[in-house]
Amino acid sequence: xxxxxxxxxxxxxxxxxxxxxxxxxxxxxxxxxxxxxxxxxxxxxxxxxxxxxxxxxxxxxxxxxxxxxxxxxxxxxxxxxxxxxxxxxxxxxxxxxxxxxxxxxxxxxxxxxxxxxxxxxxxxxxxxxxxxxxxxxxxxxxxxxxxxxxxxxxxxxxxxxxxxxxxxxxxxxxxxxxxxxxxxx
Ligand SMILES: Cc1cc2nc3c(=O)[nH]c(=O)nc-3n(C[C@H](O)[C@H](O)[C@H](O)COP(=O)(O)O)c2cc1C
Numbered sequence: 001x002x003x004x005x006x007x008x009x010x011x012x013x014x015x016x017x018x019x020x021x022x023x024x025x026x027x028x029x030x031x032x033x034x035x036x037x038x039x040x041x042x043x044x045x046x047x048x049x050x051x052x053x054x055x056x057x058x059x060x061x062x063x064x065x066x067x068x069x070x071x072x073x074x075x076x077x078x079x080x081x082x083x084x085x086x087x088x089x090x091x092x093x094x095x096x097x098x099x100x101x102x103x104x105x106x107x108x109x110x111x112x113x114x115x116x117x118x119x120x121x122x123x124x125x126x127x128x129x130x131x132x133x134x135x136x137x138x139x140x141x142x143x144x145x146x147x148x149x150x151x152x153x154x155x156x157x158x159x160x161x162x163x164x165x166x167x168x169x170x171x172x173x174x175x176x177x178x179x180x181x182x183x184x185x
Pocket of ligand 1 (some may be wrong): 012013032046068120121122123124125127144
């Protein structure tokens with residue numbers, strides 16, 4: 001059976017167009033994130049959101065590793081997802097905090113695809129630096145940097161970066177991660 005196009009249409013581009021993301025569409029991404037399920041409805045996600053031209057954009061951009069800076073410079077919006085690892089007033093860690101933050105980002109991705117927007121997440125950034133420059137309380141952990149925008153023209157990027165958009169997208173077969181009898185590694 002074919003999966004829904006909201007899932008199959010999504011992919012991570014390296015070229016974004018200069019077209020800014022409309023505020024309404026940007027807000028809808030986080031509204032979608034807001035409705036994600038979470039353990040005990042703790043909603044442990046937080047997002048820093050930085051449209052290009054604002055004060056926060058260069059702060060987030062500077063945290064990126066150079067390999068990501070090369071293409072992420074084209075993104076009209078950068079965001080950083082963060083997980084609240086320890087709920088307010090508690091000592092024990094919420095072991096689902098990262099899981100739930102990823103769920104919120106998955107909702108954001110679906111809304112982006114539905115709005116004609118594209119998203120490329122990045123783990124290649126200085127997470128310790130993010131904690132410092134954003135003054136994050138210790139119970140927060142930065143998760144993924146997120147580039148958001150409309151599809152751009154890859155020919156405006158160096159060819160070795162642009163060519164990444166031509167790479168064949170692959171995934172493991174279900175047989176490697178779905179088990180009905182016993183676990184297999
Ligand atoms: C948590 C996370 C971290 C990632 N880090 C990077 C990164 O630092 N640089 C990059 O170019 N892509 C990064 N990616 C994008 C993945 O490489 C990409 O999602 C994967 O290859 C599958 O391709 P697709 O998104 O087009 O389906 C990251 C994705 C996720 C979810």
